[in-house]
Amino acid sequence: MMKRIFTKIGIILSIITITILGGIGIFEVLAAAAPQNTTPTTTNVIIATTSTSPIVINSDQQIILDQFTTNLKNEGVPVKSVQIDNDSNWNPADVISVKLQSTSQNSKVSPEDPIYLNLVGHEANLAKQQGLIIGAIHTILLNNNGGIIYDVYTATNNSDQIALGFSQSSVMSNEAIESSFKNFSFSGITGNAVNVTSTEDGQHLAVFNMIDQNLATADIDCKSVVNNIGASITNLNLSQESHIAVYEIRVVDANGNPLFNYISDIQFGRITWWQSDTIAKLNLP
């Protein structure tokens, strides 16, 4: 009898234990299986977009801003307006706002636009280095109908490439750099011309114009060109202090239609490109 009672008590205790442990386990499983609405943190990260307003800057700042605008126009960038806005999302809150006119007729950018967008960033970062107080760069692109097709703020970038010598002016002439790339051709793409110009701060901008006759392999060809020219510029910058701060690669087809426009701002770390829909999608890094 006692045995039976102990057995019953043992069974009841076992059931209670299992119920408790099993219950915990089941709850854990359920908790893990359910959508994870347990918030790691409940933080309202939504930023109230403040309306920007133009601000008046002093004469020293205005001189730098005027030089910025001049540099862009000299580089062929279709600047419509430049102003300094106040936008508390950035630190400092002063934002250089640049409006560009695209030749685009629709919502897509024109082949030249990525080049312009990159150059705006480059010149704005240079202006900051020269003393312009800005926390961000605001670039707006308008199509021919006046519609906004690109509206982007990016933080200014402090150069991480000073080690490459961009804080000093280049001692290499434009012609010497151009001669380094004579007869350049890579995997199916023929070099047409390389033009090197000096920038306001003593660096170089190199533009590689190329022709690809074979649309079927243009994506592979263009990628190869990017890698080869990039490697050559790295070697030249390191071995001869050529100070190529920015380089562009422009590839057209046999009829002169743009296939691929690529610009690399080595100095401030930005790569921007466009490619034609007529060639396969480039798989760039």
Add this chain to the structure above:
Amino acid sequence: MKKRLMAILAILFLGSILITQPVLADDVSHLCVVNAQFNCYGARADISTPSSAPSLSPSSCDSCWVQADGPNGNWVSTGWMFANGGPPYSTTNAQPVTEFGINGVDDQLLWGTQAWGSYANYKVTSNGSWWFLYINQILEYRGLTLISAPAQYITVGSEVNNSQTNAIYASFLNVSWLDSLGSWNYFNQNNFQKVTIPSNLYNPYYWVATNDHTYVCEGP
């Protein structure tokens, strides 16, 4: 009868223990994942770099990121990348990057370096009108809502481009998505496939969202 009952109880007892074992608190965040969340307003993750520089094939790139994708091929992304692609890509360091594709422009901005074996927080969010990209809580990008909010889908993942041999050893912690109320939620680990790096995610293999919460690897 008694023996049979005890045996059943023992099985139930062991079963309850076994059921609880695979579920660890760290499961949600200590995996290298390729993940998707639909109809949300952002994603964030603490993403590590490998302990040392991975071996890159020529012209290849390793990267880990959070990304918002919208219609018309527009997208915004932030993470780290290590690319063998000419300047300004570093040949020695991983580089935090903000990247976007907007109406035909592909744009990458590099923000210094991320040390090997270290974590950085990457975040993409939207307030309905603008998209924001943050690296370690610092705003680096704000773009017009060319991607409607909520995003078609948000992804968190690793990627090897242009190589069948590269491998990424990286971890993702606190992988979370942002709802319409401004609250962060862990991704639901039960509803997506996970992959431990190194993987075979090389081009032309890539992971795509096929339906809600699900990722699959598509081959050539």
